[in-house]
Every structure is written in C-alpha cells, then in structure tokens.
Amino acid sequence: MAGIGGADTTGKKVGWGLLNAVVVIYALFPVLWIVSLSFKSSKTLADGNFIPREWSLENYQNIFSTSEFTRALINSIGIAIIATAIAVVFGTMAAYAIARLDFPGKNLLVGVSLLIAMFPQVSLVSPLFEIERSLGLFDTWPGLILPYITFALPLAIYTLSAFFREIPWELEKAAKMDGATPGQAFRRVIAPLAAPGVFTTAILVFIFCWNDFLFAISLTSTEQSRTVPVALSFFTGSSQFEDPAGSIAAAAVVITIPIILFVLFFQRRIVAGLTSGAVKG
Amino acid sequence: MAEIVLDKVSKRYPDGALAVQEVNLEIADGEFIILVGPSGCGKSTTLNMIAGLEDITEGELRIGGQRVNEKAPKDRDIAMVFQSYALYPHMTVKENMAFPLRLAKVDNATVERKVREAAEILDLTQHLERKPSNLSGGQRQRVAMGRAIVRSPKAFLMDEPLSNLDAKLRVQMRTSVSRLQKQLGTTTVYVTHDQTEAMTLGDRVVVMRGGVVQQIGAPQFLYDHPANLFVAGFIGSPSMNFVPASLENGALRSVLGDVTLTDRVRQLLEGADAPREVIMGIRPEHFEDAALVDAAALSSGGKFTSQVDVLESMGSDKYAYFTLTGEQAASAELQELAADAGSDDVPGDGISLVTRLSSASAAVEGASADIWFDADKVQLFDPSTGRNLTYTER
Numbered sequence: 001m002a003g004i005g006g007a008d009t010t011g012k013k014v015g016w017g018l019l020n021a022v023v024v025i026y027a028l029f030p031v032l033w034i035v036s037l038s039f040k041s042s043k044t045l046a047d048g049n050f051i052p053r054e055w056s057l058e059n060y061q062n063i064f065s066t067s068e069f070t071r072a073l074i075n076s077i078g079i080a081i082i083a084t085a086i087a088v089v090f091g092t093m094a095a096y097a098i099a100r101l102d103f104p105g106k107n108l109l110v111g112v113s114l115l116i117a118m119f120p121q122v123s124l125v126s127p128l129f130e131i132e133r134s135l136g137l138f139d140t141w142p143g144l145i146l147p148y149i150t151f152a153l154p155l156a157i158y159t160l161s162a163f164f165r166e167i168p169w170e171l172e173k174a175a176k177m178d179g180a181t182p183g184q185a186f187r188r189v190i191a192p193l194a195a196p197g198v199f200t201t202a203i204l205v206f207i208f209c210w211n212d213f214l215f216a217i218s219l220t221s222t223e224q225s226r227t228v229p230v231a232l233s234f235f236t237g238s239s240q241f242e243d244p245a246g247s248i249a250a251a252a253v254v255i256t257i258p259i260i261l262f263v264l265f266f267q268r269r270i271v272a273g274l275t276s277g278a279v280k281g
Numbered sequence: 282m283a284e285i286v287l288d289k290v291s292k293r294y295p296d297g298a299l300a301v302q303e304v305n306l307e308i309a310d311g312e313f314i315i316l317v318g319p320s321g322c323g324k325s326t327t328l329n330m331i332a333g334l335e336d337i338t339e340g341e342l343r344i345g346g347q348r349v350n351e352k353a354p355k356d357r358d359i360a361m362v363f364q365s366y367a368l369y370p371h372m373t374v375k376e377n378m379a380f381p382l383r384l385a386k387v388d389n390a391t392v393e394r395k396v397r398e399a400a401e402i403l404d405l406t407q408h409l410e411r412k413p414s415n416l417s418g419g420q421r422q423r424v425a426m427g428r429a430i431v432r433s434p435k436a437f438l439m440d441e442p443l444s445n446l447d448a449k450l451r452v453q454m455r456t457s458v459s460r461l462q463k464q465l466g467t468t469t470v471y472v473t474h475d476q477t478e479a480m481t482l483g484d485r486v487v488v489m490r491g492g493v494v495q496q497i498g499a500p501q502f503l504y505d506h507p508a509n510l511f512v513a514g515f516i517g518s519p520s521m522n523f524v525p526a527s528l529e530n531g532a533l534r535s536v537l538g539d540v541t542l543t544d545r546v547r548q549l550l551e552g553a554d555a556p557r558e559v560i561m562g563i564r565p566e567h568f569e570d571a572a573l574v575d576a577a578a579l580s581s582g583g584k585f586t587s588q589v590d591v592l593e594s595m596g597s598d599k600y601a602y603f604t605l606t607g608e609q610a611a612s613a614e615l616q617e618l619a620a621d622a623g624s625d626d627v628p629g630d631g632i633s634l635v636t637r638l639s640s641a642s643a644a645v646e647g648a649s650a651d652i653w654f655d656a657d658k659v660q661l662f663d664p665s666t667g668r669n670l671t672y673t674e675r
Binding site: 085168170171173174175176177178179181182188189192193 | 352359
C-alpha cells in the first residue's frame with residue numbers, strides 16, 4: 001500500500017497509527033484497570049485513581065496464602081492441558097481424514113460436529129450433572145475434561161481441516177513416490193507443514209477450556225476440581241463486609257499470564273506462508 | 282532399469298466412468314515415451330496407474346517382467362516429477378533431494394555423494410542450502426528432477442513437468458530433459474498436452490483420446506502417417522487443413538478444385554473401401570505459390586485462386602491464411618480438437634486454410650493469389666469413422 005502517492009503516505013500512516021492506538025487503548029484499558037486494582041492496598045482500593053497512590057503486593061499475598069486459589073490454579077492448568085492435548089490429537093486425525101479421504105458418512109460427521117459446536121451448552125448442564133453424578137464423575141478432573149473435549153473437538157476439526165486442505169495433496173503423492181509409507185509421509189511431510197495449524201488450534205482450544213465458567217461451576221463442588229474462574233466467584237473478603245475486589249483483580253491478572261505465555265511461546269511457530277514454494281506459487 | 286509393459290490396462294472410476302480403456306503398450310528399456318492428448322484423454326491417469334497412485338481396474342502392469350498391480354508406489358522403484366514440482370517446502374534443496382535416499386536408509390556418506398552428483402548434473406550446487414520458496418520456477422523444476430534422479434530408479438515418470446514454465450525457459454528445459462534422459466539412459470514415461478514437446482522429445486509417441494490409444498509410433502511417423510483424423514489434427518503445428526471432398530471417377534472434387542488422384546493414393550484407396558464423401562487433409566507445407574512451381578508439378582497437382590486473408594512472414598517462409606466458401610468438414614474428432622484448442626466457439630463461415638509458402642512468394646495480404654498443392658501428399662479420411670483411408674505403414 002505504501003508508496004502509491006508520496007505526499008499522502010505520511011498522512012495515511014499518522015491516520016492509521018491514531019486509529020490503531022484508539023483501538024488498542026479501548027481494548028486494553030479494562031485490563032490495565034484490573035492490573036492497577038490488583039496493586040492497590042485495601043484502603044486505597046476504591047479511591048478511583050488509575051495509578052495506585054500506594055503500591056502493594058497485599059492482594060497477591062492474600063490469594064496465594066490459602067489453598068483455595070493455588071489448588072484452583074493447578075486444577076485449571078491440568079484440566080486445560082489434558083483436554084487440549086486430547087482434543088488436538090483426535091482433531092488432527094479427524095481433520096486429516098475429512099480433508100483427504102472420501103468415506104461414507106463424511107458429510108454427516110461434519111454436520112454433526114457443527115451441530116455440537118452450535119448446541120447451547122446451558123441446556124446440557126442439568127443432564128450432564130445427573131449423568132456425571134450417577135457415573136461418579138461429578139467433581140473430578142475427567143468430569144470436566146470430557147465435556148471440554150466434546151465441545152473443543154468441533155472447533156479443532158474445523159480449524160485443522162482448513163489447514164490440511166491448504167497443503168497440496170501432491171506433496172503426499174511425491175512422498176509416496178519417494179518411497180515413504182503412508183505413516184512416514186504423514187510424519188515427515190504433512191505433520192511439519194500442518195504444525196502452524198496444530199498450534200493455532202491448540203491455543204484456541206486451551207483458551208476455550210481455560211475460560212469456561214458454566215461447566216466448571218455446575219460440575220464441581222469442592223476444591224478438588226474447581227477451576228480458577230469458579231474459585232474467583234467464591235472469593236470472600238476477610239469479613240463479610242469487606243469487598244474482595246482486590247483479590248479478584250490479583251487472581252484475574254494471575255490467570256491471564258498462562259494465556260499470554262502460551263500465545264507468546266507458540267507465536268513463533270504460527271507463521272503464515274510456510275507452505276509457499278511447495279508448488280508453483 | 283527395466284521395461285514397462287501395460288497389458289490391456291483399464292481404469293474405471295466408482296461412478297462408472299471409464300477413464301482408460303484397454304491400453305496395450307510395451308516400453309523398452311531406456312526408451313523415452315510420450316503420452317499426449319487433450320485434457321481428459323486419460324494420459325495422466327495412465328501415468329498414475331504406472332506410478333501406483335491409482336489402482337488398475339483391469340489388466341496387468343509389469344515392470345521388469347514382474348507384475349506390480351498390487352505393489353505400493355514405494356515398492357515399484359520408480360520416480361516421478363510432478364507438474365507442480367511438489368517440493369517439500371520445509372526442507373532445503375539438499376534435504377529435498379536426499380529425502381528418497383534417507384527413506385531408503387542409505388548411509389550418510391553415500392547420500393552426500395549422490396546429492397552432490399545430482400546437483401552437479403543439474404547445476405544446483407550453489408543452491409543446495411536454500412529453501413524451495415527462494416528459488417525461481419526453473420530452479421524448482423530442476424530440484425524436482427534432482428529428487429527423481431538421485432536414487433537411480435528403474436524408470437522416471439513425468440507429469441507435464443514443463444507446463445508451469447514460461448515459454449522461453451520451457452524450450453531450454455526441453456533440451457536439457459532430453460539430454461539428461463540420454464545421459465542416464467533410464468526408461469522414461471512423459472505426459473504432456475503439448476504436441477511440440479511430444480514431437481521433439483520422445484523416441485515414440487502415444488496419442489490418446491477419451492481413454493483410448495489412437496496411435497503409437499515415432500514422432501515423424503505419426504506426422505507422415507496419422508492413423509485417423511484425430512492424430513492428423515493433433516500432431517503438427519499449424520495443424521493439418523481439412524476440407525470436405527468427394528471421389529468421382531478417380532478424381533477428387535473439393536473447393537480446392539478438382540485433382541486427379543495420383544497412382545499411389547489410388548492404390549491405397551482401392552484397398553480401403555472408401556466412401557464417396559471423404560475429408561481431405563493437407564499439411565500447410567504441401568501448398569505453394571503457383572508461380573514458383575515448375576510446369577510438370579503444376580499440372581499434376583491441384584490449383585485454386587483465392588484472396589489472402591492474413592499473411593505472416595516468418596523470414597524463412599510465409600504463412601498465408603485463406604477463407605474459402607463452403608461447408609466445414611464435420612466429424613466428432615475435429616470438433617473435439619477444436620474444443621481442445623478453444624476455437625470451437627469462434628464464429629467462422631466457410632473453410633479456413635493455412636498454407637506455408639516460400640519466402641519468395643509474391644502473395645500480398647488482401648489480394649488474390651494462385652495457390653498450388655501437391656496431390657500426392659493429400660490424406661483422405663472417412664468422415665463417419667475418422668479412419669485414414671490412405672494410411673500406410675511405409
């Protein structure tokens with residue numbers, strides 16, 4: 001776009017820069033507000049200042065002082081990682097089959113997975129509650145991992161099959177001609193090329209599991225399997241008249257960190273155009 | 282190295298469509314054979330069946346005397362070059378070329394040596410550490426060739442390997458493919474839709490149409506002795522001219538005037554049980570400016586006078602285009618050829634004719650010209666079957 005007209009490019013750049021700044025500030029302001037709240041002491045919590053007058057780590061000390069939050073953090077990380085891993089592995093297989101093979105019932109499979117993705121989750125909560133209680137899954141890790149996988153799989157299959165469709169089929173044929181078994185062709189040619197798609201999907205699924213509140217609050221009852229979003233809602237102040245806003249803010253900051261780390265860690269791998277040069281561009 | 286034999290090989294898709302019908306072909310060891318035809322003629326399907334990428338519905342495929350119908354591509358020991366090159370984008374040129382050897386569990390030193398050798402042959406030595414995305418089209422094409430030659434397979438299969446290159450590079454690569462094949466002496470099956478590539482590259486050419494082999498032979502033989510209208514129209518550029526004609530008492534009557542059949546043509550026709558109405562085919566180079574032909578030839582050939590539509594001077598010779606009034610020659614084969622060339626919907630009344638005249642010709646665009654043609658060189662076809670009535674093995 002640059003270099004079309006010499007004079008107005010600077011103007012355009014400034015314009016776009018301003019617009020970007022507005023969007024970024026609009027999006028990040030609430031986050032900054034939470035960060036600011038989390039560093040305020042209980043006395044200055046409600047003073048309405050954006051920059052804390054008195055910096056304190058009191059809220060962070062509070063949330064880590066009891067097992068309520070730390071235990072929830074462990075639950076969240078464990079459940080989200082296990083659910084993500086399983087959903088991505090099965091999603092990869094299913095998406096590969098959907099993108100590459102013609103098998104009876106393929107359209108039905110795609111349709112059903114779309115149906116699941118669109119199904120209102122809230123209508124499943126009470127049946128799931130009953131089922132899990134009678135199966136003994138209620139308030140356990142598998143009790144949350146299973147519904148997470150169910151709802152994450154359609155997402156994974158959809159994202160991944162789009163990625164697989166982008167990979168030229170001829171590469172696989174070429175690998176076969178070069179002497180590869182189907183397994184070798186998948187491992188050494190297709191999988192490396194699909195990696196960006198797999199990582200993207202993993203991030204999306206992880207965020208979905210990490211942020212879920214509905215299932216987490218309905219299918220858990222104790223610290224044993226309660227995840228962070230739910231634990232937050234159970235926060236109380238030291239007395240019943242004290243507002244736990246400071247602790248909630250600190251906890252919110254803490255649970256944002258894994259997501260940021262996750263995205264930063266995999267961002268390097270999510271580079272577009274990895275497949276360029278395979279076939280005539 | 283090995284010979285490849287296709288014994289009544291057919292391909293039928295699950296929906297019942299017959300893509301390839303009873304192809305019989307014996308490819309000798311070290312032979313360079315071309316499968317050519319318009320799109321959808323089954324040439325790529327045939328190649329994929331040899332490769333093992335598609336199942337053979339009926340018939341038998343033997344490589345080096347062994348039946349390989351049920352063998353997976355990796356067990357057939359043949360290499361393939363794809364139209365899109367199909368290079369692995371996450372590997373460097375070196376890794377791309379080494380890939381077949383790595384899969385075959387060849388030791389490191391040998392891999393290194395073989396890749397170097399192939400890179401030298403293909404002039405890729407300085408690009409070994411680059412990724413395919415940083416290479417030009419011609420370089421990518423050479424890497425694809427390199428990946429095929431490193432492991433010295435029994436045969437090469439090439440699926441339109443040059444059609445993604447621009448015209449100039451294509452001509453250049455054509456000669457290097459030909460040189461490479463002679464140098465390596467490996468049996469090669471080459472698929473193309475370009476009749477020029479077919480004419481210039483192969484030892485033998487297989488012309489296909491609608492899944493059926495039309496004719497197999499050396500390029501020059503196909504040019505001189507096409508078995509039917511389709512081969513006649515497909516091989517040669519500019520293509521053969523077709524004019525409806527009728528046979529009357531040993532004379533051939535058409536819009537190009539009446540000519541007496543020469544003894545050679547008459548003898549061929551007698552054995553062929555010719556119908557009265559035929560299609561006459563004449564190659565552009567068998568026409569000449571009547572003023573430049575000596576009297577003896579002039580009297581034995583045909584002659585017509587018409588206005589020159591377009592005159593293209595190539596320096597060495599001149600192409601003169603005419604439109605004669607009359608019905609165009611009609612047959613299923615000619616329609617298909619026109620559709621393949623994309624000229625089926627070009628409106629045109631009358632018979633268009635391309636002639637190649639000597640550069641000494643005085644023909645002028647827009648003016649009338651006297652044109653002679655060699656009556657001994659005409660080929661006559663049966664309009665209903667497309668069969669060449671004047672076909673001869675010699």
